[in-house]
Amino acid sequence: MTIRIDSRHLYLQVIDRLKDDIAKGVFQEKEKLPSEFELAKSLGVSRATLREALRLLEEENVIVRRHGVGTFVNPKPLFTSGIEHLTSVSSMIRSAGMEPGTIYLSSSKSFPSEKDIERFQCEKDEQVISIERVRTANGEPVVYCVDKVPSKYLPSDFLRRQEGSIFAAIEETGNIRVTHAVAFIDPSGFHAVASPILECKPETALLVLTQLHYDDNDQVVLFSKNYFKADKFSFHVVRKRV
Amino acid sequence: MTIRIDSRHLYLQVIDRLKDDIAKGVFQEKEKLPSEFELAKSLGVSRATLREALRLLEEENVIVRRHGVGTFVNPKPLFTSGIEHLTSVSSMIRSAGMEPGTIYLSSSKSFPSEKDIERFQCEKDEQVISIERVRTANGEPVVYCVDKVPSKYLPSDFLRRQEGSIFAAIEETGNIRVTHAVAFIDPSGFHAVASPILECKPETALLVLTQLHYDDNDQVVLFSKNYFKADKFSFHVVRKRV
DNA sequence: TTTACATCAGATGTCTGATCTCTACTGTTG
DNA sequence: CAACAGTAGAGATCAGACATCTGATGTAAA
Numbered sequence: 196m197t198i199r200i201d202s203r204h205l206y207l208q209v210i211d212r213l214k215d216d217i218a219k220g221v222f223q224e225k226e227k228l229p230s231e232f233e234l235a236k237s238l239g240v241s242r243a244t245l246r247e248a249l250r251l252l253e254e255e256n257v258i259v260r261r262h263g264v265g266t267f268v269n270p271k272p273l274f275t276s277g278i279e280h281l282t283s284v285s286s287m288i289r290s291a292g293m294e295p296g297t298i299y300l301s302s303s304k305s306f307p308s309e310k311d312i313e314r315f316q317c318e319k320d321e322q323v324i325s326i327e328r329v330r331t332a333n334g335e336p337v338v339y340c341v342d343k344v345p346s347k348y349l350p351s352d353f354l355r356r357q358e359g360s361i362f363a364a365i366e367e368t369g370n371i372r373v374t375h376a377v378a379f380i381d382p383s384g385f386h387a388v389a390s391p392i393l394e395c396k397p398e399t400a401l402l403v404l405t406q407l408h409y410d411d412n413d414q415v416v417l418f419s420k421n422y423f424k425a426d427k428f429s430f431h432v433v434r435k436r437v
Numbered sequence: 438m439t440i441r442i443d444s445r446h447l448y449l450q451v452i453d454r455l456k457d458d459i460a461k462g463v464f465q466e467k468e469k470l471p472s473e474f475e476l477a478k479s480l481g482v483s484r485a486t487l488r489e490a491l492r493l494l495e496e497e498n499v500i501v502r503r504h505g506v507g508t509f510v511n512p513k514p515l516f517t518s519g520i521e522h523l524t525s526v527s528s529m530i531r532s533a534g535m536e537p538g539t540i541y542l543s544s545s546k547s548f549p550s551e552k553d554i555e556r557f558q559c560e561k562d563e564q565v566i567s568i569e570r571v572r573t574a575n576g577e578p579v580v581y582c583v584d585k586v587p588s589k590y591l592p593s594d595f596l597r598r599q600e601g602s603i604f605a606a607i608e609e610t611g612n613i614r615v616t617h618a619v620a621f622i623d624p625s626g627f628h629a630v631a632s633p634i635l636e637c638k639p640e641t642a643l644l645v646l647t648q649l650h651y652d653d654n655d656q657v658v659l660f661s662k663n664y665f666k667a668d669k670f671s672f673h674v675v676r677k678r679v
Numbered sequence: 680t681t682t683a684c685a686t687c688a689g690a691t692g693t694c695t696g697a698t699c700t701c702t703a704c705t706g707t708t709g
Numbered sequence: 710c711a712a713c714a715g716t717a718g719a720g721a722t723c724a725g726a727c728a729t730c731t732g733a734t735g736t737a738a739a
Contacts, residue, residue: 262720
């Protein structure tokens with residue numbers, strides 16, 4: 196019996212551990228994993244728990260299981276991590292091999308519009324913080340971002356410190372975790388505000404991501420509109436048949 | 438082979454059964470499911486098997502489980518079925534509440550280009566079929582489609598019959614099933630070919646979906662490039678934190 | 680009456696160890 | 710050499726137990 200430092204469920208810890216090991220190449224050798232019996236023993240969990248983890252890893256296409264044969268790691272992380280995985284703009288830029296930066300244009304606190312009230316399901320007197328930024332990749336402007344978030348979700352000193360990710364600030368309190376988002380994808384030609392800021396020629400198209408970010412209680416905690424300079428950026432998504 | 442009547446794994450059958458029951462509203466009552474013990478008994482499977490099914494349903498956001506409390510059906514199919522689910526253009530149009538139609542522009546059989554050979558991993562002498570179509574919604578052109586598929590994946594009489602989905606034709610033989618695709622998302626301003634065909638004004642932006650369709654052996658079986666008239670169409674994707 | 684704490688029932692989480700079924704391999708046989 | 714039967718080992722499923730969490734209830738103290 197191991198001491199539970201981590202309070203999360205065991206099967207989740209097993210998943211992380213296995214993903215780590217696969218990433219590190221521990222199991223890579225001939226793309227075959229030890230048998231469930233041995234794996235469970237070496238991880239210190241029961242086979243039932245291990246199987247719950249393996250089943251989810253199979254659903255995620257990390258591994259493949261063949262009845263009577265064995266479990267194999269899937270040798271094709273070729274096209275994972277598409278837009279269907281929620282990550283910050285910073286890490287999107289970084290994973291494209293470039294250095295992210297931020298230029299703050301403005302930030303303000305104001306009372307919510309009717310749309311805001313509907314989006315956030317908040318009261319009329321709950322103030323909303325709006326932030327306008329330009330994100331850069333290797334110094335070049337690539338994304339124009341407009342974010343809106345009810346001030347109750349942010350630390351009180353947020354407006355003063357002009358740095359850091361909004362995600363991190365929202366989750367700083369420990370009570371909220373952004374778990375998923377719905378992103379609406381639209382193309383745009385010339386945009387009166389974004390195009391000049393991004394130093395686009397009029398014929399350069401933009402990709403607009405309008406996003407509603409939810410926490411684990413399905414509350415909208417962040418609304419954002421991102422204008423991507425598409426010639427410097429590429430999006431993909433893995434589509435699965437159902 | 439792969440002819441499976443009901444020899445699929447038990448946990449998969451349980452998932453289907455539960456989804457069915459939820460869809461039929463059997464469990465709807467107060468959004469609470471029977472306990473795992475009772476459910477397992479009534480389904481005639483062990484608790485371990487039931488739990489594998491429940492774990493996947495939870496991952497799919499169909500249900501929510503709370504330790505010590507119970508299992509609940511999730512009352513929010515609000516934003517499922519985004520672009521991350523692979524469906525045909527026809528059903529995308531239909532689910533937008535419009536009637537899909539097709540205009541065939543051209544279709545031809547030719548030897549593969551170097552890009553084709555790389556995409557499909559085929560031989561130089563294996564011919565490739567190219568199809569050019571316009572898809573309409575309520576009679577109005579909304580998508581310009583260019584499809585490429587090695588002729589070996591299609592029935593020999595395919596070029597003569599100018600109708601039906603390519604998906605269906607590929608799967609007609611029974612040996613191939615398109616399981617997933619990787620879609621690259623790009624905006625486009627004026628496009629010399631697509632814009633006139635779609636009767637777009639020059640300033641109307643297009644959304645371009647360049648897709649590689651895979652079968653269950655991770656073979657590319659279909660390449661397609663779709664130009665969506667974005668003012669008539671809307672895309673969204675559910676992004677999950679990992 | 681209200682608050683705080685102890686207790687308990689019932690649910691999910693985890694473990695153990697067994698049996699069933701499938702697959703790849705191997706040696707035998709005609 | 711091909712066809713077949715046997716076998717070992719892997720995942721699939723099962724049955725039952727104990728652990729832990731949560732919500733509700735009852736009881737005693739403020």
